[in-house]
Amino acid sequence: MSIVSGLTTAENPLYLPKQTIAFFDSDKCLVGCNADFQMFLGLPLMLVQAGTPMVQILKHCLGEEGAATGPAVRDQGRSSGLERCQELFGKQQPVVILLQTKKLVQLTTADLSGGGLSLVATDATPYCAGGLETVAAKLKVVVESISQGISLFDHNLDLVLWNERFCEVMEFPPEQLRPGIPLSELFRFNAERGEYGAGDVELLVADRMELAARFKSHRFIRKLRDGRVIEISGHPVSDGFVTTYTDITEQHKSAAALAEANRQLEQRVSLRTRELEQELDNRIKTEQRLLQTMEQEQLANRAKTEFLANMSHELRTPLNCIIGFSELLKKQIFGPLGQERYVEYCTDINSAGVHLLEVLNDVLDVSKLEAGEIELREVSFDLGEITQASIQIVATRAENSNIAIDTRFPIDLPLLFADPRRVKQVLINLLSNAVKFTPEGGKIEVSASASRQSGLLLTVRDTGIGIAVKDLKRVMEPFVQAGDSLTRKQEGTGLGLHIVGNLMEMHGGTIELESEPGEGTTVTLFFPKERLRYDPLDKSQKAGHAEEQPQIDRLLH
The missing domain is CATH 3.30.450.20 (PAS domain)
Incomplete structure (x- = not known):
């Protein structure tokens, strides 16, 4: 409801129970009304007679100070309240007017059959709580809130x-x-x-x-x-x-800030995308170069392996001849040489040939290991027997340097399932290093222990010159020896421990070094528990071991 110039209008009729009614014909002249109509609107008796035009009744209700409003309120020509009422009635819209008695009345018309209409007058004063001024004040409070x-x-x-x-x-x-x-x-x-x-x-x-x-x-x-x-x-x-x-200033600022943040984020994402694309491109190019390098290395390794395989045959044949004939001359099998110096020369030739053959064998083994051409021929065997056979090979050199070699093996040591030839090669390398780097009068100890839960430990301990802490990891690399190359007295290729590490890895085992300069070196080999075969006295296992012994002997020799 809106209020203007002392007149109220409502877009929807008020529900006001106190009301009265009058009926008009098609010419909008009064046909009849109930008794309250006259008193309700304060009409004189003459205006409630049949045939009175509705216009006369409205004029009287509006009076000189009356005004009417509805959905359309005042034009520039200040149209009269009567004209506004008629306009609103024509639109079937209610009108609230202020009578001269300060009573608010809502007038509502409705069409009747035959062209007539009804006029319902309803008292709006009780529902406007104090009249028009109060309604305006209340509406003002609502608007201000x-x-x-x-x-x-x-x-x-x-x-x-x-x-x-x-x-x-x-x-x-x-x-x-x-x-x-x-x-x-x-x-x-x-x-x-x-x-x-x-x-x-x-x-x-x-x-x-x-x-x-x-x-x-x-x-x-x-x-x-x-x-x-x-x-x-x-x-x-x-x-x-x-x-x-x-x-909406703050919302606008927030939206602008969000838009700017989105713009900057898009820029960063775009920039990062370009960077990632560039990184990906660089990575692809790098991988391509690495693949090319790997292919070249593989070709070089194959060429090296083929060369060493060919050269091993070509070198071993004359070396075997040199070693064999020098051995005959050294022992003077077919008679004296005549001069003592000839015997010394033959001994030196024999030692150099043996050393050169060992170097050649080590280089060839490394090449085969790197090329993956070594296959394990695994059987169950007695580790003690293999150890004694390995000690016999280095025994002469140990005796010449007055070095004692002891073994400590438990009686119930289980059989080891491995390649006996490669295990013997590992032991010979370790024992040779121990003899080579242990001073005269030193001691070497070989011990073993086994556990069903962990596996088998094989230890070679010497009282040699030892290895510096900084060299412990380096000595496992090929062609590396501990100490200064200018002061080192012992010969060697530096391939022994590298070969041992690779052979142990092929068996699923590991190698550990512990050493201090002047205190000796301890090398520990570990074989996993899956390679242990227990109950050596069991008839079935013992019989199987006996069947495998000829094969072991063949592999070792």
Whole structure:
């Protein structure tokens, strides 16, 4: 419900039970009414006679100070209340009027068959709590409680209602607003202070008035001079339009900040994408170069392996001849050589040939290990027997240096399932190193222990010169020997421990070195528990071991 000039209108009829009714014919002349109609509207008796035009009744109700409003309120010509009532009745809309007795009455018409109509008068005063002034005050309180700015203009685009928030948001001075001020004056005020930008003031006002006169819903964003952002939303009502004004400066800033953050994020994502594409391209190129390098290395390894395999045959044959004939000459099998120096020379030739053959065998073994050409021929065997056979090979050199070699093996040591030839090769390498690097009068100890839960440990411990901590990892690499090459007294290729490490890895085992300079070296070999065969005295196992012994002997020799 809206209130203007002491007259109220409602878009929907009020539900007011205290009412009276009158009926009019097609000429809108009174046909009849109930007894309360006259007293309710304060009509003289002459106006409730049959045939009285409804116009006369309405004029009397409106009086000189009466005014009527409805969905359309006042035009520029200030149309009379009677004309407004007739207009609203023609639209089947109710009208609330203020009688001279200060009573509020709602009038509602309804068409009847035959062209007549009914006029229902309802007392609205009890429901307006103190009259029109109170209704206006209450409505003002409601409007002021709204957090948004709000304005109501009638169909003539004159200001009807507003709140203080409207003044604050749009920065209108309080004295600028008054009931009935045309919208064009507010547009002109804004245009003159530059709210609409540069241009002719009247043209700016005319453009906006043309849009407002269309009475269509609208919503747009306006940025004020001080930088604030206002959302303006207008909606037509039955007698004009209502507009809300919302300060969305903070939301606008947040949206702008979010948009900027999104833009920067997109830039970073785009940049990172290009970087990743470049990294991927570089990685692909690097992988291609690595593949080419690997292929070249594989070709080189194959060439090296083939070369060593061919050379081993070509070198071993003459070396065996040199070693064999020098051995005969050294022992003077077919008679004395005549000079003692010849015997010394033959001994030196024999030692050099044996050393060269050992170097050749080590290099060939390393090549085969790297090429994966060594296959294990695994059987169950007695580790003690293999150890004694290995000790016999280095026994002569050990005796010449007065080095004692002891073994400590438990009686119940299980059989070992492995390649006996390769295990013997491992032991010979370790024992040879121990003899080579142990001073005269030293000691070497070979021990073993086994556990069903962990596996078998084979240890070779000497009292030799030892290895520095910084060299412990290096000595496992090929062609590396501990100590300074200028001061090292012992000969060798530095391949022994490298071969041992690879052979142990093929058996699923490991090798560990512990050493201190001057305190000796301890080498520990570990074989996993899966390679242990227990109960050597068991008939079936013993019989199987006996069957395997010829094969073991063949592999070892």
